[in-house]
Amino acid sequence: MKILVCISHVPDTTTKVKFVDGDTKLDTNGIQWVINPWDELSLTRALELKDNASTGVSSVTVAHVGPATTEPTIRKALAIGADNAIRVNADPADAYFVAAQLAEVVKQEQFDIIMCGIESSDYNGSAVGSMLAEFLDIPSVSAVSGLNIENNEAIITREIDGGKETVTVPTPFVAIVQKGIAKEPRIAAMRGIMMARSKPIKVIEPVAIDPLTEYVKFELPKPRAACKFVDPENPKELITLLQNETKLI
Amino acid sequence: MSVLVYTENWDGKFKKLSYELVSYGSKVAEMLGTTTTAVTIGNVNDDELNTLGKYGADKVLCLQSENLKNLDSQLYTNAIAKVAQDEGSKVIVISNNNSGKSIAPRLSVKLKAALGSGVSQLPLSTSPFTVYKRTFSGAAFAHVVLKTDVKIITLTQNSFDIVENSKQVKVERVDFQTDAPKTVVKDVQKQTGKLLLTDAEIVVSGGRGMKSPDNWGPLEELAELLGGATACSRPVSDEGWRPHEEHTGQTGKIIAPNLYIAVGISGATQHIAGVSGSKYIVAINNDKTAPIFEVAQYGIVGDAQKVLPQLVEAVKEIKGK
Numbered sequence: 001m002k003i004l005v006c007i008s009h010v011p012d013t014t015t016k017v018k019f020v021d022g023d024t025k026l027d028t029n030g031i032q033w034v035i036n037p038w039d040e041l042s043l044t045r046a047l048e049l050k051d052n053a054s055t056g057v058s059s060v061t062v063a064h065v066g067p068a069t070t071e072p073t074i075r076k077a078l079a080i081g082a083d084n085a086i087r088v089n090a091d092p093a094d095a096y097f098v099a100a101q102l103a104e105v106v107k108q109e110q111f112d113i114i115m116c117g118i119e120s121s122d123y124n125g126s127a128v129g130s131m132l133a134e135f136l137d138i139p140s141v142s143a144v145s146g147l148n149i150e151n152n153e154a155i156i157t158r159e160i161d162g163g164k165e166t167v168t169v170p171t172p173f174v175a176i177v178q179k180g181i182a183k184e185p186r187i188a189a190m191r192g193i194m195m196a197r198s199k200p201i202k203v204i205e206p207v208a209i210d211p212l213t214e215y216v217k218f219e220l221p222k223p224r225a226a227c228k229f230v231d232p233e234n235p236k237e238l239i240t241l242l243q244n245e246t247k248l249i
Numbered sequence: 250m251s252v253l254v255y256t257e258n259w260d261g262k263f264k265k266l267s268y269e270l271v272s273y274g275s276k277v278a279e280m281l282g283t284t285t286t287a288v289t290i291g292n293v294n295d296d297e298l299n300t301l302g303k304y305g306a307d308k309v310l311c312l313q314s315e316n317l318k319n320l321d322s323q324l325y326t327n328a329i330a331k332v333a334q335d336e337g338s339k340v341i342v343i344s345n346n347n348s349g350k351s352i353a354p355r356l357s358v359k360l361k362a363a364l365g366s367g368v369s370q371l372p373l374s375t376s377p378f379t380v381y382k383r384t385f386s387g388a389a390f391a392h393v394v395l396k397t398d399v400k401i402i403t404l405t406q407n408s409f410d411i412v413e414n415s416k417q418v419k420v421e422r423v424d425f426q427t428d429a430p431k432t433v434v435k436d437v438q439k440q441t442g443k444l445l446l447t448d449a450e451i452v453v454s455g456g457r458g459m460k461s462p463d464n465w466g467p468l469e470e471l472a473e474l475l476g477g478a479t480a481c482s483r484p485v486s487d488e489g490w491r492p493h494e495e496h497t498g499q500t501g502k503i504i505a506p507n508l509y510i511a512v513g514i515s516g517a518t519q520h521i522a523g524v525s526g527s528k529y530i531v532a533i534n535n536d537k538t539a540p541i542f543e544v545a546q547y548g549i550v551g552d553a554q555k556v557l558p559q560l561v562e563a564v565k566e567i568k569g570k
Contacts, residue, residue, distance in 0.1 A: 014518050016388070017385045126354070126403075129354070134354070134357075141351075166436040217392040219390050235560050
C-alpha cells in the first residue's frame with residue numbers, strides 16, 4: 001500500500017498575526033513556519049503504519065502546494081521519515097485550488113490511502129481533504145481518530161456528534177484526520193535531517209484553476225473588556241455577578 | 250431560487266443546532282428576497298418536521314432511503330446536490346460540525362460553488378456575496394467573497410441565535426434512490442446521557458491546575474448544576490486524566506458556548522484558539538499573570554480546590570437545591 005499525506009505550511013500558532021496592504025494580506029515578516037499540526041499527526045500515523053510490517057505499507061509520500069520558499073517545511077516532513085515529496089509550484093489561492101492541484105498529483109501516481117488534516121490553522125477551512133476526494137470521485141471519511149490496516153483492509157474510527165463509529169471503505173480513499181489518530185508528532189533526529197537532504201522533492205507545475213473565493217480583508221478580534229476580579233475569599237460573588245450581569249445562570 | 254438548509258437529525262430528532270441553521274438560512278433568504286427550504290435525511294416524524302417551520306422554513310423535504318442510513322459522504326453529497334439543483338438553490342447552509350465538514354466541501358466541488366466555512370455571522374453583503382469567518386485559529390477574522398453563482402456556507406455552532414419566524418410550512422417526503430454506500434459501519438459507540446460538549450451553552454473546563462484526575466468531582470458537579478458540559482485542556486487529555494473528546498483547543502474541539510469557565514488553565518495560545526468564540530470567559534487560576542485572565546471577563550486568583558466547592562454551594566443556593 002502507498003500512502004500520500006497532504007501537508008500545508010502554516011504560521012506557528014504562537015505567532016501574533018499582522019496584516020499589511022490595508023489589512024488585505026498576511027504580514028509574513030518574522031513568521032516561524034511549521035507543518036500544519038493536524039497534517040503532522042497524519043504523517044505520524046502514516047509512518048507508524050509503515051513501521052508495522054503487517055500493514056503492508058510500502059511508502060509514505062508527502063504532497064504540498066506552495067512556492068519554493070516552503071521547501072524547509074517539506075524537508076522537515078522528509079526528516080521526520082517521509083520517503084519522498086511532491087511540491088506543486090503554486091501559491092495556494094484557496095481550498096478549491098489546492099484540492100484541484102492535489103487531485104492532479106494523485107492522478108499521476110496511484111495511492112491507496114490519502115491523508116489530510118481536518119483543518120489548517122491558517123484559514124481554518126476544513127475543506128481540502130473532502131474537496132480532493134470529490135475531485136477524484138472516491139470515498140472520504142471525516143473526523144478520523146483511528147486508522148488501522150488489517151488483512152489489507154482499512155479499519156477507520158470516526159467521531160460522530162455524540163459518539164464514535166468504526167467504518168470500512170474500499171481503497172483508494174481520503175482519511176480526514178483529527179486529534180487522537182497519533183499521540184505526539186515525531187521529532188526529526190539528526191540522522192533523519194541528514195537523510196532528508198538527499199531525498200528528492202519532485203516539483204510539478206500547477207494546472208490552471210480559478211479559485212472560487214477571495215479573501216478581501218482581515219481584522220483582528222475586538223478586545224474584550226478588562227477582567228473583573230472577584231475576591232478569592234468570597235467566590236460566591238462570582239455566581240451573583242454571572243447571574244446579574246450575564247443572565248446566564 | 251431559495252436558500253437550502255441541510256438540517257441533520259439524530260435518530261429522528263432535531264437539536265438546537267438545526268433550529269439555528271434554519272433561523273440563519275431564513276434570514277439569508279430575507280436578504281435575498283427568497284424562500285427557505287430545509288432538507289433532512291432519514292426517518293423523522295411529521296411533528297418534528299413541522300417544527301422547522303417555526304424557525305422560518307417554507308418547505309421541508311425529508312429524504313428516505315435504506316442506503317442513507319449511515320453517513321456516507323459521497324451519497325449524502327449527491328443527495329443534497331440533487332435537491333439543491335431541483336430547488337434552484339443559490340445558497341446552501343450546512344453546520345460546521347463533523348458531518349457538515351464531510352459534506353460541504355464535496356458539495357462545493359460537485360456544484361462548483363464557493364464555500365465559506367466556519368462562518369459566524371450573517372453575510373456582510375449579498376453583492377458581492379461576502380461572509381465573515383474565523384481565521385488563524387481565532388487570532389483574526391476575514392471577509393471572504395464567494396464568487397460563484399451558487400454559494401455554500403457552513404455555520405459555526407452556537408454563533409447565531411435562534412429566531413422564531415413562523416411560516417406555513419409544506420412538508421414533503423421523498424423516497425430517494427441512490428447507489429449502495431461505500432462507507433460500511435461496523436460498530437457504533439454512542440455517548441449516552443451526557444450533554445455534548447459542542448452542544449453545551451455552558452462549559453466548565455479543567456487544566457493541569459486541577460492537580461490530579463481525582464479532583465474532578467466538584468468541577469463535574471458545577472457543570473451538572475449549571476446544565477453544562479465538562480471539558481479540559483490538552484495536557485490533561487494527553488496525560489489521560491480525561492478523554493480526548495473533552496479536549497478544547499486548537500487541535501481539540503473548537504467550541505463557542507455562552508459561558509466558558511476555565512479552572513486551573515493558564516491559557517496557552519492553542520487553548521485560547523479553541524475557546525475564544527465563547528461569549529463570556531471566567532478564569533480561576535492561582536497565577537495572576539496567567540494569560541487566560543487577558544481574555545476572561547471575570548476572574549478569581551485562587552486555588553481551584555478551595556474555590557470550586559464554594560461555587561458549587563453558591564449555585565445550589567440560587568437553584569434552591
